[in-house]
Amino acid sequence: MRIVSLAGGVGGARFLRGLQAAAPDAEITVIGNTGDDITLFGLRVCPDLDTVMYTLGGGINEDQGWGRAAETFTVKEELAAYGMEPQWFGLGDRDFATHIIRSQMLAAGYPLSQVTEALCARWNPGVRLLPMSDDRTETHVVITDDTGRHAVHFQEWWVRLRASVPAEEIVLVGAADAKPAPGVLDAIEAADVVILPPSNPVVSIGTILQIPGIRPALERKPVVGVSPIINGSPVRGMADACLTAIGRETTAQSVLDLYGAPLLNGWLVAEEDATTTHPGITVEPHPLLMTTPETTRTLAHAALTLALNLANKPTHP
Ligand code: GDP
Ligand code: CA
Numbered sequence: 001m002r003i004v005s006l007a008g009g010v011g012g013a014r015f016l017r018g019l020q021a022a023a024p025d026a027e028i029t030v031i032g033n034t035g036d037d038i039t040l041f042g043l044r045v046c047p048d049l050d051t052v053m054y055t056l057g058g059g060i061n062e063d064q065g066w067g068r069a070a071e072t073f074t075v076k077e078e079l080a081a082y083g084m085e086p087q088w089f090g091l092g093d094r095d096f097a098t099h100i101i102r103s104q105m106l107a108a109g110y111p112l113s114q115v116t117e118a119l120c121a122r123w124n125p126g127v128r129l130l131p132m133s134d135d136r137t138e139t140h141v142v143i144t145d146d147t148g149r150h151a152v153h154f155q156e157w158w159v160r161l162r163a164s165v166p167a168e169e170i171v172l173v174g175a176a177d178a179k180p181a182p183g184v185l186d187a188i189e190a191a192d193v194v195i196l197p198p199s200n201p202v203v204s205i206g207t208i209l210q211i212p213g214i215r216p217a218l219e220r221k222p223v224v225g226v227s228p229i230i231n232g233s234p235v236r237g238m239a240d241a242c243l244t245a246i247g248r249e250t251t252a253q254s255v256l257d258l259y260g261a262p263l264l265n266g267w268l269v270a271e272e273d274a275t276t277t278h279p280g281i282t283v284e285p286h287p288l289l290m291t292t293p294e295t296t297r298t299l300a301h302a303a304l305t306l307a308l309n310l311a312n313k314p315t316h317p
Contacts, residue, residue, distance in 0.1 A: 001023060001025070001026040001027070001192050001193075002026070002027045002029070002187075002190050002191050002192050003019070003023065003026050003027070003028045003029070003191060003192065003193055003194070003195060003304070004028075004029050004030075004031065004187050004188050004191040004193075004194045004195075004221075005019060005028060005029070005030050005031070005127075005194070005195045005196070005197060006030075006031050006032075006033075006194075006196055006197070006199070006204075006205050006208045006209075007030050007031070007032055007033065007048070007052055007197055007199055007204070008032075008033045008036075008048050008197075008199035008200050008203070008204025008205065009033070009036070009047055009048040009051035009052070009065075009066060009199075009204070010051055010065035010066055010236075010237075011197060011198050011199045011200070011204075011228065011236070011237070011290075012030075012032075012033075012048070012051075012052065012197045012198075012199040012204060013051050013052045013054075013055035013056065013060070013065075014055065014065070014290050014296060015197035015198060015199075015226065015290060015296065015299070015300060016028070016030060016052065016055070016056060016127065016197065017055060017056060017293065017296060018290065018293070018296030018297045018298075018299055018300035018301075019195065019197075019300040019303075019304070020056070020126055020127070021293065021296075021297040021300070022297050022298075022300040022301035022304055023300075023301075023304055027128075028126075028127040028128070029127065029128045029130060029183075029187040029191070030052060030127045030128065030129050030130065031130055031131075031132050031184055031187070031188075031208055031214070032046075032048050032049045032052055032116075032129055032130065032131055032132060032208075033048045033132060033199070033203075033204045033205075033207050033208055034046060034048065034049065034112070034131045034132055034133060034137060034207075035132075035137055035138060035139035035154065035172050035203060035204075035207035035208075036048050036139060036154055036155065036203070036204075037136070037137075037138060038089075038138070038153055038154075038155045040086065040089055040091065040099075041079065041084070041091075042103065043096070043099040043100060043102070043103045044099065044102050044103045044106055045089075045091070045099050046102065046112070046116075046131070047066065047155075048204065049116055049129065049131060050066075050095070050098060051065070051066045052125065052127075052129055053116075053119060053120055053123050053125050053129060054066075054067075054068060054123065055125075056123070056125030056126055056127060057120070057122075057123025057124055057125045058123075059123060067090065067092055067095055068092055068094040068095050070094075071092035071093065071094055071095065072092060072093045072094075073090070073092055073093065074093050075091070075093050075096050076090065076091055076092070076093075086156075086160070088156075088159055088160040089155060089159055089160075098119060101115075101118075101119065102115050102119065105118065111134035111181070111182075112131045112133075112134045112181070113130055113131055113134050113181040113182055113183065116129055116130070116131055117129075128183070128187070130181050130183050130184055130187065131181050132178075132180065132181065132184065132207070132208045132211050132214065133178040133179060133180060133181050133184075133211050134179070134181045134182070135174060135177065135178040135179055136174055137172050137173060137174040137175050137178050137207070137211075138153060138154070138172070138173050138174065139153075139154035139170060139171070139172050139173075139203050139207060140152065140153060140154060140170075140171050140173050141153075141154055141156075141157040141167045141169070141170050141171075141245070142167065142168040142169040142170075142171070143157065143161075143165045143166070143167060143168060144165075144168065145165060149168070151171070154170075154203060158203075158238070162238070163238040163241035163242075166241075166244070166245070167241060167242070167244075167245035168245070169245065170202060170203065170242060170245050170246060172207045172210050175207075175210040175211065175212075176212070178211050178212065179211070179212070179213070180211050180212075180213050180214050184211075184214065185213060185214070185217050188214070188217040188218060188221060189217065191221055192222075192308070192311060193221070193222050193223075193224070193304065193307035193308060193311055194218055194221045194222065194223040194224075194307070195223075195224055195225075195226075195300075195303050195304065195307060196223065196224070196225035196226065196259070196264075197226055198226045198227060198228035198235075198288065198290075199228065200228065200237070200239050200242060201228060201239065201242075201243070201255045201258055201259070202239070202242035202243060202245070202246055203242050205259075206246075206258075209263075215263060218263055219262045219263055222265050222266075222307050222308075222310045222311040223263060223264050223265050223266070223307070224264070224265060224266035224267070224268065224303045224304075224306050224307040224310065225255075225256075225259055225264055225266070225267050225268070225303075226268045226288065226299065226303055227252040227255055227256070227267065227268060227269045227270065227273065227276075227288060228255065229250055229251055229252045229254075229255055229273075230252070230270040230272065230273070230288055230289070231270060231272035231273060232250055232251055233250070234250060235288075235289070243255070246258075251273070251276075252267075252269045252270070252273035252276045253273070253276045253277075256269075256276055256278050256281065256283070257278060260278065260281075261278065261279065261280040261281055262280070264278075264281050265280075265281060265282065265307070265310045266281065266282045266283075266284065266303075266306040266307060266310050267281055267282070267283045267284070268283075268284055268285075268286045268288065268299070268302060268303055268306065269283055269284070269285055269286075269288070270285065270286075270287070270288045271285045271287070273285070282306065282310060284302070284306055286299060286302045287299065
């Protein structure tokens with residue numbers, strides 16, 4: 001069985017572990033979000049790709065959900081001692097090595113997809129991890145503060161400001177000219193089913209869907225999504241601030257409408273959201289909390305089962 005999954009960082013990676021447990025023999029291709037990518041201290045940092053790689057490769061800080069296990073912060077402290085900015089983004093010593101190699105390979109002319117493959121050779125994540133695009137795209141957020149109306153990098157809004165300043169616009173800079181990375185469209189074409197994990201619908205899944213060509217390719221496939229919103233709450237994190245920014249409510253219904261048909265064929269919601277509905281999309285209630293490996297596996301199994309059932313039915317008109 002061939003499965004394609006889109007993924008952001010923490011939520012996506014956690015779900016993917018469940019998907020691997022639910023389908024140990026499946027060939028899984030993960031299309032990772034690179035809208036969060038940022039250049040810091042001259043190094044290219046890809047937070048979502050690394051979170052997936054470290055989580056599935058056994059190197060993640062389990063409590064935090066991102067960054068390396070057994071991490072130290074000597075380089076960060078030394079940079080701060082020089083007064084070097086920014087100081088709000090936590091890069092650990094072990095993590096720095098990943099970004100040094102990535103930056104060196106990019107500077108030598110390798111595309112991000114090949115760099116990611118090279119990094120994964122160490123971690124053996126058990127999936128094929130592809131960036132959504134080799135072209136540089138970045139999510140920027142328009143805010144208004146004491147200095148007026150201006151755009152900041154997504155990471156500055158998310159990590160430094162903790163999304164406390166309202167986002168007036170969220171823009172994936174470079175999206176219009178970006179191409180899907182090599183292998184992305186072929187993997188979708190070859191997939192039996194596609195699963196959208198409960199990643200952030202705006203700045204994780206939403207950005208991947210903005211790369212020209214990806215959405216139309218997915219529309220031809222049986223696609224099942226897992227709601228990142230349970231009973232009006234984003235569970236963990238600040239997805240509500242992103243949905244508000246694009247003029248949407250924080251509900252399972254609103255994310256369902258955002259993805260819509262013909263992209264989605266099935267949608268898993270929590271029991272509390274069982275009245276959620278959309279023409280042409282099968283909605284199924286299921287416990288959605290990824291609290292333990294077992295609940296996460298069960299959730300992934302439900303998404304996969306629904307997708308396989310829908311794969312045998314005629315698709316949208
Ligand atoms: P990313 O978008 O994959 O980078 O990951 P985040 O960690 O930012 O999580 C994305 C979203 O998933 C969060 O904003 C929540 O709305 C949602 N989420 C977090 N934990 C859970 C969970 O246990 N179950 C479900 N269904 N959604 C979750
Ligand atoms: Ca992310």
